[in-house]
Amino acid sequence: MKEENSAGHISRREMLAGTAIAVTTLAITKVTGVEAGPEPQAVTPVVSAEVSFTVNGKVQKLEIDTRTTLLDSLREHLHLTGTKKGCDHGQCGACTVLVNGKRINSCLSLALQHENDSITTIEGLGSPEKLHPMQSAFIKHDGYQCGYCTPGQICSAVAVLEEIKAGIPSHASADLNSKVAFTSAEFRERMSGNICRCGAYSNIAEAAAEVAGA
Amino acid sequence: MNPFQFTRANTTQAAVSAVSKETGAYFLAGGTNLIDLVKREVIIPERLVDINRLPLATIEETASGIRIGAMAKNSAVADHPLIKKHFPLLSMALNAGASAQLRNMATVGGNMMQRTRCPYFYDHSMPCNKRSPVQSGPFKGQLNGPAGCGAIGGVNRMHAIFGTSEKCIAVHPSDMCIALAALDATVNVTGPKGNRSIPFAEFHRLPGDAPQKDNTLLPGELILSVDVPKNEMSKYSHYLKVRDRASYAFALVSVGVAADMKGKTIQDIRLAMGGVAHKPWRLAEAEVYLKGKEATLENFKQAATLAMQGAKGYGENDFKLTLAPNAIIEALQIATQTV
Ligand SMILES: Cc1cc2nc3c(=O)[nH]c(=O)nc-3n(C[C@H](O)[C@H](O)[C@H](O)COP(=O)(O)OP(=O)(O)OC[C@H]3O[C@@H](n4cnc5c(N)ncnc54)[C@H](O)[C@@H]3O)c2cc1C
Ligand code: SF4
Ligand code: FES
Ligand code: FES
Numbered sequence: 001m002k003e004e005n006s007a008g009h010i011s012r013r014e015m016l017a018g019t020a021i022a023v024t025t026l027a028i029t030k031v032t033g034v035e036a037g038p039e040p041q042a043v044t045p046v047v048s049a050e051v052s053f054t055v056n057g058k059v060q061k062l063e064i065d066t067r068t069t070l071l072d073s074l075r076e077h078l079h080l081t082g083t084k085k086g087c088d089h090g091q092c093g094a095c096t097v098l099v100n101g102k103r104i105n106s107c108l109s110l111a112l113q114h115e116n117d118s119i120t121t122i123e124g125l126g127s128p129e130k131l132h133p134m135q136s137a138f139i140k141h142d143g144y145q146c147g148y149c150t151p152g153q154i155c156s157a158v159a160v161l162e163e164i165k166a167g168i169p170s171h172a173s174a175d176l177n178s179k180v181a182f183t184s185a186e187f188r189e190r191m192s193g194n195i196c197r198c199g200a201y202s203n204i205a206e207a208a209a210e211v212a213g214a
Numbered sequence: 215m216n217p218f219q220f221t222r223a224n225t226t227q228a229a230v231s232a233v234s235k236e237t238g239a240y241f242l243a244g245g246t247n248l249i250d251l252v253k254r255e256v257i258i259p260e261r262l263v264d265i266n267r268l269p270l271a272t273i274e275e276t277a278s279g280i281r282i283g284a285m286a287k288n289s290a291v292a293d294h295p296l297i298k299k300h301f302p303l304l305s306m307a308l309n310a311g312a313s314a315q316l317r318n319m320a321t322v323g324g325n326m327m328q329r330t331r332c333p334y335f336y337d338h339s340m341p342c343n344k345r346s347p348v349q350s351g352p353f354k355g356q357l358n359g360p361a362g363c364g365a366i367g368g369v370n371r372m373h374a375i376f377g378t379s380e381k382c383i384a385v386h387p388s389d390m391c392i393a394l395a396a397l398d399a400t401v402n403v404t405g406p407k408g409n410r411s412i413p414f415a416e417f418h419r420l421p422g423d424a425p426q427k428d429n430t431l432l433p434g435e436l437i438l439s440v441d442v443p444k445n446e447m448s449k450y451s452h453y454l455k456v457r458d459r460a461s462y463a464f465a466l467v468s469v470g471v472a473a474d475m476k477g478k479t480i481q482d483i484r485l486a487m488g489g490v491a492h493k494p495w496r497l498a499e500a501e502v503y504l505k506g507k508e509a510t511l512e513n514f515k516q517a518a519t520l521a522m523q524g525a526k527g528y529g530e531n532d533f534k535l536t537l538a539p540n541a542i543i544e545a546l547q548i549a550t551q552t553v
Contacts, residue, residue: 046217047217047218047219047220049220065217066217066218066219066220066262067215067217067218067252069249088253089250089253090246090250090315090316093313093315096315102289102318103314103315103318104315104318104319105246105313105315105316105319108244108245108246108249108250108316108319109244109245109246109249109319110220110242110245110249110262112220112222112264113242113245113264113266115222156314156315159314160314163314168289168293169292169293169298169305169309170309170314171306171309171310171461176298176302176305176306177298188461189460189461190314192313192460192461192462193312193313193314193315193316193462194313
């Protein structure tokens with residue numbers, strides 16, 4: 001490998017040698033393509049690393065490209081395709097999963113950030129034989145049309161009910177210290193990170209209201 | 215996305231040393247802005263240094279106020295009993311930002327460091343001085359696309375009306391930072407040359423001749439925490455965010471107010487605006503004017519007029535010249551409970 005590329009940057013070897021002891025360097029460098037050609041672009045290192053986390057109660061160990069998002073690791077590596085990729089930029093909520101009980105957008109998080117985390121996807125909430133109450137309510141109230149945003153909506157709605165139960169206020173709450181209750185306004189504000197292009201919002205809100213007992 | 219190395223830092227020194235060694239190394243916190251920028255190749259990192267395992271997420275009372283760890287999640291800060299009690303303005307600002315999912319990922323440090331949402335900044339085919347500064351320097355990976363400012367004379371509905379330069383008219387998009395600016399916070403950082411504290415007002419900067427620099431953090435410096443001094447303004451505070459839809463949208467204009475009232479008299483007041491400048495915009499003259507005055511519509515109107523001095527529209531964002539003073543007046547009325 002060339003010690004320095006045309007932009008004058010430190011070589012990978014120097015970087016690795018210079019890394020402080022307290023830093024765990026996880027990357028394993030693999031080099032594909034032409035080595036040490038005159039064009040620095042001809043060398044395309046693919047960097048991979050190991051990560052281990054629990055998905056729907058099952059421990060998973062992966063060796064993956066460092067660039068892999070949590071979303072892609074679930075879909076492409078673990079073949080849990082229930083979680084959907086809508087925008088891939090944090091703007092739609094289709095990729096919502098629960099990590100250590102909290103909902104997040106799995107498209108803006110690298111898989112490597114989740115060492116030892118516990119992840120729940122739509123597949124972990126329920127199955128066709130044993131539906132989660134929120135899944136049943138979505139079916140009963142027609143909380144979808146095409147269904148693409150639905151796994152994200154359901155994961156998010158399950159988390160909303162937990163957040164309301166825990167008394168966490170939202171932008172729609174009258175004030176920060178009063179008791180939070182399930183209302184349509186609260187639910188809609190809390191679900192604003194989940195976009196539905198089919199516009200099934202009203203039915204989604206009805207489904208969640210039924211589960212919330214509101 | 216270009217390949218990059220991934221390093222998990224176990225200590226703050228290790229994180230600082232890993233990032234200061236390479237120009238292409240970046241701290242990775244929640245990832246909600248950085249991963250987005252890496253996907254769009256606005257940033258092409260050689261190494262991401264994961265700082266999620268650093269013990270920097272605590273929120274605690276100090277002798278003079280509350281110290282918020284840089285790695286505290288936006289959702290955790292917003293719902294923390296100490297924050298809700300002493301700085302409701304900060305909770306309100308956080309709850310008005312992004313979505314619940316993003317707030318569960320986003321950290322205090324990352325929120326302060328988030329880049330602008332100016333569309334040209336993300337579009338490599340369009341000129342942008344922030345993404346592609348003309349001079350070379352330690353901004354490897356950002357030298358994509360032509361220099362210039364696409365927004366001046368272009369699509370600039372979301373852009374700044376205060377403190378702009380010929381090089382850049384972008385706004386800093388954070389809601390949280392408006393509250394922290396109003397609350398006179400201090401930012402504690404560590405870096406290759408040791409620790410220092412930066413007053414919040416001096417943390418972000420105006421674009422001037424170097425719009426590629428959003429703030430005054432030096433290369434390799436890591437934000438450790440933010441100190442917010444206690445005040446008597448918790449009862450009368452409000453964060454008003456005006457946006458294109460009711461939720462999950464960046465501010466067109468936002469106003470943060472915290473006041474100390476005695477009867478109808480304003481003893482002390484803090485005012486800051488978002489969506490109008492390259493940094494959180496403190497309304498110092500309006501604050502001075504309102505101190506000791508009665509909370510009346512007339513006085514609020516006068517304060518808004520003072521606050522708007524020097525404002526300049528760029529075409530599509532001219533509406534902010536009307537929206538901003540109206541928002542200031544409304545936020546003052548709500549905060550002082552005189553609506
Ligand atoms: C769809 C969408 C909507 C949004 N809406 C809003 C909104 O309405 N209001 C709003 O305020 N924000 C909004 N955001 C932005 C969001 O708040 C930021 O992305 C988030 O706060 C960044 O925090 P993070 O921890 O994820 O940072 P990261 O993405 O991990 O990092 C961002 C930058 O900060 C640097 N950094 C991180 N931590 C430190 C540290 N401790 N010291 C030094 N440098 C550090 C990183 O190196 C990186 O350059 C939105 C984002 C998205 C995707
Ligand atoms: S306003 Fe700033 S960020 Fe936007 S195009 Fe101009 S230079 Fe780039
Ligand atoms: S795919 Fe993650 S938010 Fe759209
Ligand atoms: S059901 Fe089609 S996008 Fe929501």
